[in-house]
Amino acid sequence: MVANTQMEELICIPGQRICPLTEETISGEGTYERGGYIYSNLAGVLKFRKSEKITYIDVISPKAKTILPIPGDVVTCRVQVVNQRFAKCLIIGIGDVVLTRHLRGILRKEDVRATDKDRVEIYKCFRPGDIILAKVLPQTELHTYQLTTAENELGVVVATYRGQDVPMTPIGWTEMQCPVTLAKEPRKVARLMTENQLQTLLKTEVKDEKMEE
Numbered sequence: 001m002v003a004n005t006q007m008e009e010l011i012c013i014p015g016q017r018i019c020p021l022t023e024e025t026i027s028g029e030g031t032y033e034r035g036g037y038i039y040s041n042l043a044g045v046l047k048f049r050k051s052e053k054i055t056y057i058d059v060i061s062p063k064a065k066t067i068l069p070i071p072g073d074v075v076t077c078r079v080q081v082v083n084q085r086f087a088k089c090l091i092i093g094i095g096d097v098v099l100t101r102h103l104r105g106i107l108r109k110e111d112v113r114a115t116d117k118d119r120v121e122i123y124k125c126f127r128p129g130d131i132i133l134a135k136v137l138p139q140t141e142l143h144t145y146q147l148t149t150a151e152n153e154l155g156v157v158v159a160t161y162r163g164q165d166v167p168m169t170p171i172g173w174t175e176m177q178c179p180v181t182l183a184k185e186p187r188k189v190a191r192l193m194t195e196n197q198l199q200t201l202l203k204t205e206v207k208d209e210k211m212e213e
Contacts, residue, residue: 011096012040012059013076013131015158015167016192019057028056035166035179043076043093061098069094069103069136069145074154077105077147079130085109087126089134091145104144107134111148112188124174125149125188131158133190155190 012018018038019025027038028049040046044061069075069091076093091103112120126132133154134147149155152173159168161178168176170189177184 010046011044012046013043013093013133013157014040015131016040017167017169018046018059024053025055025057028058030059030061031057039167043096043098045096067094067097067099071136071138073136075105075134075136075145075147077107077132077134079126079128079132082123082126082128084122087122089132089147105134105136105147106141106144107132107147107149111137111146111150114150124186126156127159127185127187129160130156130187132156149188149190152191155188157190157192159185159187161185 016039018031018040021027021033021036021038025038027033030040030042030044031038032041033039038057040059042059042061044059047058047060049056049058073094075091075095077089077091079087079089081088086109087107089105089107091105092099107122107126109120109122110117112122112125132149134149135151135154137146137148140146156176159176160166161168161181161183164178164180166178166180168178168185168187170187171177171184173189173191174186175184176187176189
């Protein structure tokens with residue numbers, strides 16, 4: 001997250017649930033509505049836009065750039081292949097920058113968690129199609145970036161259940177649930193900003209706008 005003079009900017013990723021949809025709070029640029037909630041449609045910075053009594057929730061994507069990650073960078077990835085030893089990923093964003101050219105990454109079994117590394121079952125942590133946050137490790141292979149999710153803030157942020165296009169809801173740090181079928185699946189869930197924190201952020205922004213008026 002990048003701090004500004006008034007508040008912390010929240011970086012959103014595609015499919016991330018932002019806040020409930022209300023008569024006063026509706027989706028704007030870079031967001032969409034589904035099931036009574038507002039979701040991010042792209043990777044970018046969360047913005048609040050006030051118009052009379054309506055607050056529009058926008059996600060603004062910075063101008064696309066071609067950059068390369070360095071060790072320590074947090075990247076957004078889409079999981080492609082999962083086996084017993086590793087998960088192959090496509091790096092689609094670095095920080096708040098959306099990549100025009102995706103990069104290859106690999107997440108090895110021993111880099112999934114900080115503890116109990118020998119007990120990790122990688123298929124219970126990630127599935128193909130998942131969107132994850134990971135951190136870049138020092139590169140050991142040409143053209144492939146080694147990744148880790150061995151921090152609480154790293155892991156799965158968006159996942160869908162088989163045959164459904166609705167994002168699953170985290171119900172713990174190791175499990176997500178489909179809101180349609182109520183089926184549960186194991187995941188290594190990232191600890192993101194909670195809905196209550198998002199609501200506090202929204203109220204703070206609205207309060208600041210009223211004070212400026």
